Amino acid sequence: MSETVSKTRKAAVPAAERPAGGSGAARAFGRVRRRPVALAAVVFLLLLLAAAVFAPLLAPYDPREQNYSSVLSGPSAEHLLGTDELGRDTLSRLVHGIRIALLVAFGSVGVAMVIGVPIGLLLGYRGGWWDRLGSRALDISDALPGLLVGFAVIAILGRGLLELMLAIGFIFCMSFARMTRAVALAEREKVYLDAAKVAGLRTPEILFRQVLPNLTGPLVVQAAVFMGSAIGVEAALSFLGLGLDAEEPTWGGMLSVAADEQARQPFLAFPPGLAIILSVLAFNLVSDGISDALGGARRKPAKRRARLGAKRTAEAAVVPAEPDALLEVRGVTVELEPPGGGRVPLVQDVSLTIGRGEVVGLLGESGSGKSMLARAVLGLLPPATRLASGTVLLDGREITGLSERELRAVRGRGISVVFQDPMTALSPVHTIGRQLSEPLRAHFGMSKAAARKRAAELLRRVGVENPESRLDDYPHQFSGGMAQRVAIALALAAEPRLLIADEATSALDVTTQSQVLDLLLELRDEFDMAVLLITHDLGVVAETCDRTAVMYAGQIVEVSDVRALFDRPRHPYTAALLAADPSGEVTDGRLPTIPGGVPLAGEWPSGCHFANRCAFSQEGCVAHPIPLADQVRCLRSADLTLGVVK
């Protein structure tokens, strides 16, 4: 589902706004620019950098020049920020201190990356014993206090700028190693690395050219944070007298002097203190900004109100419910409201009726909007999407616009749902027995013992062996097929009148799939339960459904009895899909194909959505929206005789 949303969201951005072929970094920089706080921090750091470069020009005095005639003076016209105990100009020392602060920040983070990143890459990519021993070593080094490590390095190497960078670099390198390892571990599973190995690439090439580019984002963020910290650590070491020589203008050294002289000149602490606070803050804000920018636009949680705000079409209010219909979907349109503004339709004007005990298929390729329609029916639309118009009636009662509380009652006993991944329905921390008992007790007021007994019956009904003992098992103890059976048992617990199966068997092996589909049909026979079977698989439709609606690019293009659909498809898309099915009979030569691909949401034409891929399209097809007439959305349905040519 989220994939659909992100796909459509991308489509929603007008092509002109997307930098054509631009790199990810350029796009991320564009997003940083739109964040005023991060931008201010960037500007501050750039000013700092300029000040460091041009320090001799900016500083009014030599930072080392002593002047015993004005010692410990406060701010004055001569010395804007006053002087220290040797009469040195504070402003000059502050400005020259920027050089050392930035040098140490960049240098130490550079050292940390040079040491940490290769270690992390190696541990994460090699895995196994390398990783087990290596990460223990990382844990141990993490337990050492950072400053102590710094003391040790300086004690061994002595004082100096380079030594300071090394000391601080050592403190940070393990964090870089740890982060690199985590990313490398995740990337190791990706198939493109297998492809790189199959191409014959050597391990260093794979590590530095294939894995490392995925790290640039997190590394840049981490580096910005640590540059801030490095300034703090440098100040601390200099304050303790372990940094540079006292003669050198460093912010930490200035603080140290201020501490000694605070009784005589309290103002001394302010300039270096503020400089440290502001620069650390700026580095952190920049890292936040980069992190946000790399993560893309933040999702705004959808307002509940928006979902309820469906316009009711005049028609819906007037037309009475069909007597035999269990579920009536009338003119449902779902729209995506991307953060940048605008509206992108995902489902357009869909109407569909499901009778009691009927198995209706909803057939469509990815991006057709079939799952979004199911979510609209369930009142479970994802964030940033809303029901723009249309109504859904269950047993003649309108269920659009109900409160969350009322919907909960509808969802259990009225409509229930099974998704492709059973683990989305099952809680990993509770036993199956407890999860099955809960709806039974809530909907039927059963006692604990009665609910447990009924739960065991349900499990047996869906084909789980030894149901009584398996009630105490957790979801992860079931195989994929068995977990899907448990999810179905959960969906059936409240005895719903309609079960929506959204690609419920797509991830299962064929043997298990046929068992689960047979089970759904048995349950239909037994309880007169209706099923809306959402699938991309023609075979599943052929084996299971009574009636089928075919969706293409957000619209229903054809609704038909299942036999008629396979024998006499009326929409060119249906006919082309049937012909292209690779599971068809063996033919000499090639499979018939549909040229091109399904258009993304936001790029749908105003006329027939299929026209540009259709072998039968005419001028009139692209001019105006095509209505669904006599259950088929095609201008030429009357004069076309479509067969499945095999």
Add this chain to the structure above:
Amino acid sequence: MSVSQERLLSVRDLTVTYESGRAMQWRRSPVKAIDGVSFDVRPGETLGLVGESGSGKSTIGRSILRLADVSGGTIDFDGLDVTALGRRTPLSYRRAVQAVFQDPASSLNPRHVVSTAVTTPLRRHGVGDAAAREEAAAAAFERVGLSRAHLSRLPSELSGGQRQRVAIARALALEPRLIVCDEAVSALDVSTQSQIINLLADLQESTGMSYLFVTHDLRIVRHISHRVAVMHAGRLVELAPVEQLFDSPRHPYTRSLLAASPATHPTGRERRRSHRANYRPNHHGPEIVRGEEGCPFRNRCASVMEVCRTKTPPLRELADGGRVACHLYGEEGRTVEGGPHRGKGRGKGGGRGSTGEG
């Protein structure tokens, strides 16, 4: 497509074992993921390798690609015993054997423009200079139905089908003699699947390369394969030319797979459904019996006999050239040549001969 009778790839008694159990445990027991599998791939041939999840089909592909460690048997590629090689794989082998993987989302580096997927292997194999490699990438893209405009896109800017075309272009650019297609079309939509299957068939026709087409979906191999091998529980249970496998499947497991595959037309589905209900074997015990003597499929087999519990059936070659690992076709079960119709152990052995018509 002409298929010669020579061998390009010969896999003999391939065994792959995994250490099971938790990583930090001292004692771990090896589990056989692949148990003594043998087959050949001929030049210009597509061999379909079919099995359900956990059957070991992908592991075979990964062993051939040297992505999984082999614990026994040999893989002979055109006279080179791949299992005897050290840690380094000769570049000539890397060039000759390429792969197309399932997941179009992760088979390309998300940080690289897609032309890099083609140019990087070419650079490693020392083909031309940078400009020549870009040109080669453009040519490869054209062969798989992509345009020059696609070269500078990121994977996230392409559809699933387009990404799979890039993956094919990557494999193709090295002019391999064998491509291992591991679920190469399984994640694609129906209409995209047929496009990619046609593309693979066209490329085979023009280059004469071979495919090992690994998939869980029996229906897909039908169009593309010359022969099909069926895997169950790490063992090869049946290998036959494609028409023979679909028209007269031998092994009860192959038959149950075909019976479970959804048909392409609703006609006869009530009969199929009642058939499945009537013949649903109601045996107890685990679905797959691993690690003991006897047939691993015996607990789910409709034609199970006494001998199936005590002796593992070997893969036998039948008179018509098909191969099957089932006692129905061995000395114990065979009464009529080539058919199980009067099995000794149980009378209903042949009752499911018609279930494969799907």
